[in-house]
Amino acid sequence: MIEQALKGRRNYRIWSLALLVVAAGGVYASALQSADGFVHTGMGNNAIWGLYHAQLPFLASIAAASLAILVPGTLQKHSFLASLAPLAAFLGATASAMSLFFIAADLGMQRRILTLLLNPSPGAPASWQVPLLLLFLALTLTVGWAQVGAMRKGVKPPVWIRSAVMVAIPAGIALPVISAFTLAVVPGSELWTSALLAPRLMASGVAAGAGIMLLMAVTAEQLAGFKAGEETLERLAAVGAWAGLVFLALTGLDAATAMLGNMTADTAALALLYGNSPFAVVSWFALFSGTLSTGLLLVPSLRRSFIAAASLGSLLALSVWLQSGLTLILAGQLKDASAAAGYAPAVPELLLTAGIWAGAVLLMTVLLKITASAQLEREGL
Amino acid sequence: MMKNDRREFIRKAGMGLLAGMGAASGLLTGGGFERTTSAAWAAVPGEQGLRWGMLFDTRRCPEGCTLCIESCHHTHNVPDIASPEGKIEWMHKENGRELLGSLCASTAAVPALCNHCAEPSCARACPTGSIFRRTDGIVAIDYHRCVGCRSCMQSCPYGEVSFNWSDPRAALKNPTVEYPTRQRGVVEKCNFCSDRLVRGKKPSCVEACPEGAISFGNLNDPSSEIRRLLESSETLQRKPELGTRPSVFYII
Numbered sequence: 001m002i003e004q005a006l007k008g009r010r011n012y013r014i015w016s017l018a019l020l021v022v023a024a025g026g027v028y029a030s031a032l033q034s035a036d037g038f039v040h041t042g043m044g045n046n047a048i049w050g051l052y053h054a055q056l057p058f059l060a061s062i063a064a065a066s067l068a069i070l071v072p073g074t075l076q077k078h079s080f081l082a083s084l085a086p087l088a089a090f091l092g093a094t095a096s097a098m099s100l101f102f103i104a105a106d107l108g109m110q111r112r113i114l115t116l117l118l119n120p121s122p123g124a125p126a127s128w129q130v131p132l133l134l135l136f137l138a139l140t141l142t143v144g145w146a147q148v149g150a151m152r153k154g155v156k157p158p159v160w161i162r163s164a165v166m167v168a169i170p171a172g173i174a175l176p177v178i179s180a181f182t183l184a185v186v187p188g189s190e191l192w193t194s195a196l197l198a199p200r201l202m203a204s205g206v207a208a209g210a211g212i213m214l215l216m217a218v219t220a221e222q223l224a225g226f227k228a229g230e231e232t233l234e235r236l237a238a239v240g241a242w243a244g245l246v247f248l249a250l251t252g253l254d255a256a257t258a259m260l261g262n263m264t265a266d267t268a269a270l271a272l273l274y275g276n277s278p279f280a281v282v283s284w285f286a287l288f289s290g291t292l293s294t295g296l297l298l299v300p301s302l303r304r305s306f307i308a309a310a311s312l313g314s315l316l317a318l319s320v321w322l323q324s325g326l327t328l329i330l331a332g333q334l335k336d337a338s339a340a341a342g343y344a345p346a347v348p349e350l351l352l353t354a355g356i357w358a359g360a361v362l363l364m365t366v367l368l369k370i371t372a373s374a375q376l377e378r379e380g381l
Numbered sequence: 382m383m384k385n386d387r388r389e390f391i392r393k394a395g396m397g398l399l400a401g402m403g404a405a406s407g408l409l410t411g412g413g414f415e416r417t418t419s420a421a422w423a424a425v426p427g428e429q430g431l432r433w434g435m436l437f438d439t440r441r442c443p444e445g446c447t448l449c450i451e452s453c454h455h456t457h458n459v460p461d462i463a464s465p466e467g468k469i470e471w472m473h474k475e476n477g478r479e480l481l482g483s484l485c486a487s488t489a490a491v492p493a494l495c496n497h498c499a500e501p502s503c504a505r506a507c508p509t510g511s512i513f514r515r516t517d518g519i520v521a522i523d524y525h526r527c528v529g530c531r532s533c534m535q536s537c538p539y540g541e542v543s544f545n546w547s548d549p550r551a552a553l554k555n556p557t558v559e560y561p562t563r564q565r566g567v568v569e570k571c572n573f574c575s576d577r578l579v580r581g582k583k584p585s586c587v588e589a590c591p592e593g594a595i596s597f598g599n600l601n602d603p604s605s606e607i608r609r610l611l612e613s614s615e616t617l618q619r620k621p622e623l624g625t626r627p628s629v630f631y632i633i
Contacts, residue, residue: 037565038546044466048531108529108566115528121510126532185506186536187623
């Protein structure tokens with residue numbers, strides 16, 4: 001199957017090459033960082049975490065969201081999501097692999113990375129991240145690969161993948177919960193110390209995950225002849241819209257509790273997010289684009305148009321990336337308005353972040369290509 | 382729970398303020414401060430023996446004097462980095478009002494350092510157990526296990542953990558041989574001079590203070606000087622409402 005990754009039309013080759021170039025930029029920035037440390041980043045005493053850490057809650061939620069498709073797609077007998085199950089598995093695998101890369105990029109002592117596995121401190125939520133991500137990566141990659149293999153041969157997927165998916169369920173659900181708990185242990189950070197953070201991350205992940213899967217499925221359909229089915233895509237768009245609604249509602253509940261209760265520390269944190277911080281513009285854009293895309297995805301005729309659904313899904317995913325990732329971390333870590341002036345990512349930091357994303361998109365492209373080829377091959381038989 | 386504590390704290394602060402106004406108008410006798418309860422320094426039930434603590438008598442701390450800080454930073458090879466974004470501090474002086482809250486009547490600069498909390502949130506956040514509470518109450522860092530994830534730095538509500546954003550050795554002018562230097566990529570903070578205590582010496586800031594404003598001793602020993610001072614004076618802690626139970630106290 002892997003040979004399918006290497007052949008393809010001209011556009012596929014150009015796209016892959018472009019991604020490779022961006023990924024190579026990331027490797028260069030990573031080498032720079034290994035040599036000189038974080039001096040090449042915008043991080044400092046007023047921005048303890050930066051762009052790298054800001055990806056983690058978002059990616060954990062995406063990994064968990066892949067279960068929303070993978071579980072019915074593999075465990076139910078006649079699921080309309082079955083055709084998307086391998087894509088969901090690969091999305092989960094890619095998100096966990098990215099998380100691991102971003103965790104590694106964010107360590108001041110990268111050569112001690114194994115310490116995270118060898119000397120875990122179980123009382124600290126953060127020590128569960130790497131082991132769980134590794135487990136989830138292994139499970140989803142194996143399940144996806146086995147499904148595509150079965151699809152190519154035109155047989156039913158092996159029975160053991162059901163057990164693998166069942167193990168993946170608690171591991172995957174734990175990812176956003178752990179991610180929320182790593183933030184909850186920071187006393188006095190009111191954006192983070194909310195019990196709603198874990199469910200908010202999960203709902204946002206399902207919304208963004210559905211958005212990304214729509215984009216992936218429609219792209220694979222247009223370019224590689226992959227067929228997910230019209231009804232399946234419409235339902236996927238509906239899943240995204242409903243999850244988006246839940247996410248917005250939870251965000252609103254958090255804010256309303258803070259404001260109605262006049263909880264000064266909480267409203268001060270909200271003021272930093274939406275008011276007197278450099279992130280306010282981004283926060284408002286994210287909230288607006290999230291509301292708009294969710295609202296439009298609720299319209300049946302827009303869900304039925306592949307292009308509209310894929311574009312709205314992507315906008316929803318972008319909005320979630322900004323809300324559950326960037327602004328959550330960057331504005332959440334601010335202690336007061338005077339610290340808000342601080343953070344602007346430096347060029348090597350941007351290169352490394354873009355590099356990891358490009359590597360992930362490349363991995364996803366290759367896996368999609370293999371899936372689409374397997375489907376075509378079976379139809380050709 | 383936290384919210385409750387805060388409400389309780391605000392309620393008490395308000396009562397303190399009223400009492401203070403009463404005192405000023407001659408209606409009531411007694412101070413405007415809430416007295417630190419004995420629970421703040423007494424042993425955790427079941428916890429016996431040593432718990433090191435420190436007490437600053439800020440009335441004896443002269444404005445502009447930084448001898449304690451200089452001594453601390455020299456003893457422990459703390460690099461002198463000017464930029465606020467990269468600065469590393471084991472000890473520093475801050476506006477008392479900002480440090481201790483509105484209960485502190487004075488805005489004069491008072492010394493601050495790691496509080497060696499009985500419930501340290503840094504240790505709760507560390508994924509590798511590199512920052513941990515010793516049985517003598519000192520919150521210590523294993524520089525050789527720290528992976529540099531900065532979780533402790535993020536979760537310390539007092540901002541007392543520093544990270545080596547750049548190579549600290551390059552910023553050391555006159556290193557001390559008795560204490561190791563650190564490398565780039567790990568966190569560091571005050572160690573309550575565990576290196577000196579083990580040799581029977583007092584912490585370097587205590588020794589360096591010409592006014593004798595810093596007391597150091599076992600908070601669990603009722604006959605220690607620090608306990609005598611805690612029981613005879615009104616003292617403050619930094620952010621007691623967070624439930625971290627700091628081991629550093631202030632007389633204003």
